Amino acid sequence: MKNLTLKDIAAALNISVTTVSKALKNYPDVSVKTKERVKEYAEKVNFTPNSFAAYLRTHESKTIGIVIPRLNHYFFSSILRGIISEAEKHEYMTFILCSEESYELEKVQIQRLLSKNVDGIFLSIADKTHDLAHIQNIMDNGTNLVIFDKYSKLTPCSSIVIDDRKAAYSAVKHLINKGKKRIAHFRGPLLPQNSIDRFLGYKQALEDHDIKYDKNLVFICDEISDSEGFDHAQNILDQKLDVDAIFAVADLPAIGAIKCLLENHIEIPNQIAVMGFSNWMISSLITPSLSTIDQPGELMGRKAFKVFLEERDTKKRNEPVVFQKYEIETSLVERKST
Amino acid sequence: MKNLTLKDIAAALNISVTTVSKALKNYPDVSVKTKERVKEYAEKVNFTPNSFAAYLRTHESKTIGIVIPRLNHYFFSSILRGIISEAEKHEYMTFILCSEESYELEKVQIQRLLSKNVDGIFLSIADKTHDLAHIQNIMDNGTNLVIFDKYSKLTPCSSIVIDDRKAAYSAVKHLINKGKKRIAHFRGPLLPQNSIDRFLGYKQALEDHDIKYDKNLVFICDEISDSEGFDHAQNILDQKLDVDAIFAVADLPAIGAIKCLLENHIEIPNQIAVMGFSNWMISSLITPSLSTIDQPGELMGRKAFKVFLEERDTKKRNEPVVFQKYEIETSLVERKST
């Protein structure tokens, strides 16, 4: 059963290809009777229009592409879910590509998406991306672009983000309210904006509460992994640093730290409290459960797709698109680790 | 900078569209000099051929589609990663759809993929799927199909699976070797084959070691969630059932059980040992870490794509495709919970 075409239907019903096409798309200038005949027959033979041929005329592929830095990652999976489910409602199909945090891969993948004529690209910038020309390329091509999570201040497009600085501030304030004064920070790599902002929020909270910032209490997690969290915690214990709380840039390093503290029979949160960031599913499953900042990935994904739709329609009306930065609310989730 | 076409290049260089097309595709009947001129110019203006127009002629979309039951799921994410990264090497792009374990959604999504003319479909069947006509549709359409993980014995296509029965058997045998005799099983829903097979492996292991099967020790996890695992464990404690080990159909229920046991101050593994299945990242991060069966998702994904390529080429040569069931090796990972 090869795929049928309009021509086949036209031949079978003894009418023209034009009329078949119009009937299927509910044009007003086709008689109800003809429409019924055509639709019934199309249904019967299970006809699906060839999207490639349609594209050549409409120049809409009804296709979008997502490029994320990591695939096996709770937060990004949540965003995917948000974008994909929203896209489906609007009959868009979604290509997924993963840059593995590499600048070179990100560049190639964007090029590929463009050559597939996607209508929109959704991007979270890789940690290693140091140049933005390939992103500018998307705009030059006339393709819609929405950036989420890992953004840059320099890209001319809309973005869906959280207020990392404010969220980190509230996390650290929460620790201070619990009576903690010697708060270590496991920060992310130096380049991405959100790693910088979380660090700045941490610093600001200390300052506002008359706690002196001590750079010896800041550790870098380049991979944002559990093992880095484990090692830094071990380091703190080995050096006998005076620390009564840890605020990690993400849940994974926080969980690594908890694992290390448990192995060393440190009481959590009495001796050392631990605070994560992102609210991965895992953070509620470990013992003690992890206090963290909830970052609503699915919501961010849905919002990203809606922004894409709006900008697409604005363009269609030949009106100028005004790029915006949409900030999604986060919330503090208190559990047993603080 | 709108997308250029062959026509534009032809006009710019004052030659025909035919020659441009041939030059770019390295046809032997174009002079070296012309080829050079064309390629150089195409490079300069960053020309990318319109894949939609090409499709109309070649009938290859260089596109595949994946339908999985869950998106925010460590094991399926690993498979995705395997398929996508292999696909990328061969210049295929990947559509991702998620059935959310729903039969109706799965049906619609397969239809959508077919209408996008994908060259291949990769499917893991939803738990709720009770009819396979929509899957037969794929074959009738002439589209290649590879099934992984959640398969059915009734689909005429190749599949990439593990030997669930054998793996479950080895898990239970491991518990028996540790001296456990009253082993509960938290099984999956009734329909999917792998949930059945893991249950059968459990039963077989008991039998082979002269332990009487007790149906009161079997609990169903319909959602395969941590909370079900928690509740079943609580149930065991409340009923004061004589149980010294739990073998769960997946890591999540096992982790729920551990959480419950810890809250009730039960010693793991001394009083009750816990065994999971799948080796999600989380299973090494909790305390005590979870013993489990490693199911190599990424490998399964890669294999799935390779099988697709082979079958595609076989078809191109007009030879008959022989469907096969590929079984990927699993291994037991012993940690602190057993």
Place this chain on the structure above:
DNA sequence: CTGAAAGCGCTTACAG
């Protein structure tokens, strides 16, 4: 070695 022409399967402005 080069190019005019047909055709892939649609959509739509236009004529009747």
Place this chain on the structure above:
DNA sequence: CTGAAAGCGCTTACAG
């Protein structure tokens, strides 16, 4: 209300 015709951007059999 219906349909002939042009065209989207490619590829390729064919003629010269």
